[in-house]
Amino acid sequence: MIHSSCLCGDVAWDVDGPFQFLSHCHCSRCRKAHGVPFASYVMAPASGFALRGAQSRVEWQSSPGMKRCFCGRCGSTVPGDPEGELTFVPAGNFESDPGVRPVAHIFAASKAPWYEITDALPRFDAFPPGVDAAVLADRPHAHAGDGVHGGCNCGAVAFTLTAPPFLARYCHCARCRKARSAAHAANLLNRANEIRWDRGADRIASYKIPEAKFFMQCFCSTCGSKLPRVDPSRDYTITPLGSLDDDPGIRPTEHIFAASKAPWFDITDPLPQHPEAAPS
CATH class of the missing domain: 2.170.150.70 (Metal Binding Protein, Guanine Nucleotide Exchange Factor; Chain A)
Incomplete structure (x- = not known):
């Protein structure tokens, strides 16, 4: 069990x-x-x-x-x-x-343009053979203007990163894995003033772990999609890479908290792995 x-x-x-x-x-x-x-x-x-x-x-x-x-x-x-x-x-x-x-x-x-599959597992373009289910087209996401655009699944929330991100990385800590319900998190970093909410800012919910100094998750209150959070105290906008509709141009450069990674997931890419936080 x-x-x-x-x-x-x-x-x-x-x-x-x-x-x-x-x-x-x-x-x-x-x-x-x-x-x-x-x-x-x-x-x-x-x-x-x-x-x-x-x-x-x-x-x-x-x-x-x-x-x-x-x-x-x-x-x-x-x-x-x-x-x-x-x-x-x-x-x-x-x-x-x-x-x-x-x-x-x-x-x-x-697959996302910013992610490369580096393991040897079988790959299927859609469902594997034997699964009789309809393949749905990607939802259209309309954006205007320059920048890197993103939003939620239901379309209620949309945003634009108005400057190029300066860092992208994967985090394997237990909090990130539970927050994202995934093998790991994948985040972009911008400055706090480098995001524009194009619609739906009032639909964003957030949760901060009481004992954490910084850790917070933001998400659409309608569909649950993970969304950027702005941390003015550190001058960061932290954007889940999966929320993007555009290629951000930057690629993840490291794994942090790799010592806490899920036992069922293997890191197979050549990026640096830090057991805990990245060296300052």
Whole structure:
């Protein structure tokens, strides 16, 4: 039995194996929902799944018959209801090793331009063979003007980074993994005044861990997509790379908190790995 929870703990779940088909999904909807280059999900028997805190779970219908669920307090992606005999859970929230490893990349044809797949796992342009499901076109996202544009899945929130980012990196700390419900976070850094909210600033929710000095997650209160946060105290705008609609031009240059990485995920790229925070 594996225990999992959202970042704030309002939604928690236990799931028992056998686990099946842990895979990385690169579709644009998953990237925005989690704010990362890919979402990692695994299937398990519905009979071994138990969820607590369902009253804190927000559901958003992302497509006909498909709901994406998130914690309304902290924004972590959380499981929906089981589908038939199976449940689908995000691997990023696991608090222990599930004993399985990723077996494929799906929707690799839709991968983010700033991310390179460097492992040897099989890649499928969309669903793997044998899955009889409709492949949806990417949602259109209309933006005007210069800059790097982004927004949420439902379209309520849109933003523009008005200057080139000066840093991009991956973070493997346990907080980031739970916040993004993913293998790791992927963030861009700009100065605090280098973002323009084009619409929907009033739809942004945020959650700060009480004991943390800086850690905060911002997300769309309607669809749960992860969004930038502005930290005036450090003069930073911190943008989840998965929230972008444009190629930012910059690429991640390092992994931080690599000593805390998920046991089921291997770092296979040649970027520097720092056990904790990056050296100053």
